[in-house]
Amino acid sequence: MSDENWSPPPVLLAVDLVIFTLRHSQLQVLLVERGIDPYRGRAALPGGFLNNDSEDLLAAAHRELDEEADLDAARLHLEQLGTYGAADRDPRGRVVSVAYLAIAPHLPEPTAGTDAAGAAWRPVDAITSGELPLAFDHDVIIADGIERARSKLEHTPLATAFCEPTFTISDLQQVYEAVWGVDLDPRNFYRKVQKVPDFIRPVDAERRVTKGRPARLFTAGPATSLHPPIPRPGGTAEPEGQR
Amino acid sequence: MSDENWSPPPVLLAVDLVIFTLRHSQLQVLLVERGIDPYRGRAALPGGFLNNDSEDLLAAAHRELDEEADLDAARLHLEQLGTYGAADRDPRGRVVSVAYLAIAPHLPEPTAGTDAAGAAWRPVDAITSGELPLAFDHDVIIADGIERARSKLEHTPLATAFCEPTFTISDLQQVYEAVWGVDLDPRNFYRKVQKVPDFIRPVDAERRVTKGRPARLFTAGPATSLHPPIPRPGGTAEPEGQR
C-alpha cells in the first residue's frame, strides 16, 4: 500500500491479440506486417494501445479485433491470456502488453482493402520452429497461447469455438488433432464427446455432404466445463510463463 | 498496429499479490489494512505501483513480496495470475492491476514492527462468503487465485510450495484437502502421490514425530507437471474471468 506519494510511472499499456483459427487442418494465427520501426517489416500480433480513460481491457481487445482483423467480436471466444512487461521488450520505452486469446471459426481470407490489409494467417508451426521470426516477444506470447488452447480443450468446450455454428463430430476431431498435434481414433472420439453431458447437442434430422456417409450435425451445448474431460494423450505439458 | 499517433494514455500500473498459505488446516490469504482513501480501513491485497522504467513485472512482485509481507521472495512460488483493468475499479482514476499468485509455507505470524505491520492472514472462506468485504475488486482477484490454485494442484507439484522443505505425505494431503475443500482417503492418497514419477522424493532414513507411527519425510521432486494427475473429486469448476 505505498500509494501515498508516487510519481506516475511512464508506462504505456498495449493490448495484443493472439487469434487462432483452423485452416487446412492446421492451427493458424493471424499476423500483421509492421509498417513502422521498430521491427519494421516484421510479422507481429495485431494490437494497439489502450484508447482512453474509460475503456475496459476487454473492450479494447474487442475494438482491436474489429479494427485490425475485421472480425465480429461479438461472435467469437475471447479471453485474457497474460501480461508481458519485461522492461526491455520494446526498444521505444516502457510498454506493457496485455495479451488476449481469440478463437475464430474458419473465416474468409483476411480481406485486402480493409484496415486489416497486410494481415495474413500463418501456421503456428512456422513460428514455434523459429522459421518465421516475430517482432518483440510475440513468439513467446503465441507459445503461451498455444499451451493455453491445448489445455483448455481438455476441460472446456473451447473446441466448438473453432467450428461453425453447426458442425460434425469429425470437424470437432480435426480441431483436437490440429491443436494437440496428435491423431485420435475416430470411433473412440465419437463416443467420448457424446458422453460428456451438455458438450454438444444434436441438430435434429440434419446432415451434410462430404465423401462417405453423411454425418449428423451438432451445436455447442450449454456446458462451460467438460465432465468428464477429454484427456490429451501425451499428457499435460509445462505451465505457462508470462514475463 | 495503430502506434503512429497516440497520446500516452494516463494509466497507472499496479502489482497486487495474492499470497496463500496453510494455517490451522485452512487456506488463508495475506491482507493488509488500507491506511488511506479510497477504502480507508478496508482489508486489501498487498501491492503497489510499478516502480520505475526498468523494473520487470515479476521483479516488482518480488519487491512487494519483500516490502509488504517480509517474505523471502526467492524461496516461494510466484506466478502471474491475471490483469484487472475495468475502467471504474479505482475511483481515483485509471489503474490497471497485474495480480500475482504466491504460495508460501506456513510461516510466522505477519510480524508487527516491520513494514508488514497491519498485515494479517485471513481464511479465504471469510472472503468468498462475503463476510469480510475487501477494497476494489480484490474479492474477485482472490476468487480467481483460489480457482487457479485448485486447478494447478491437479496437474503441477504446486502443493509442495505450501509445505516446508521436507514434509510427510499427510502434510501434503492436508494441502489438497484444505485447498479443494474435500476429504480424501489417506490410503489411496498415499499410493497415488507416490505413483507420480518425480513428484516427491523420499528423504533417506528420516522421520518425524506426531502422535501415531512416525512418517517418512519427502522433498519436492524435479517434476514440473504431474503424470498422471491428481484428479479433483468434484471435477473442474468454471474457468477464470479476468476483467
Add this chain to the structure above:
DNA sequence: AGAATAGTGTCTTTGAGACACTATCAC
C-alpha cells in the same frame, strides 16, 4: 463393386475409490 466416412459393439488394460488389514509410535 470399391473407396471413403459415419456410427456401434466389445474386449482388455488401467486407474480410482472402498476398505480390510498390518506396523509403529504415545499414553
Add this chain to the structure above:
DNA sequence: GTGATAGTGTCTCAAAGACACTATTCT
C-alpha cells in the same frame, strides 16, 4: 493394553484405447 497415525493388499467399478464390424453415401 487403547488409540492414533503410517503404510500395504486387494476387490470392484468405470473409463481409455484397440479394433472388428455394420451403415450409408459417392464414383
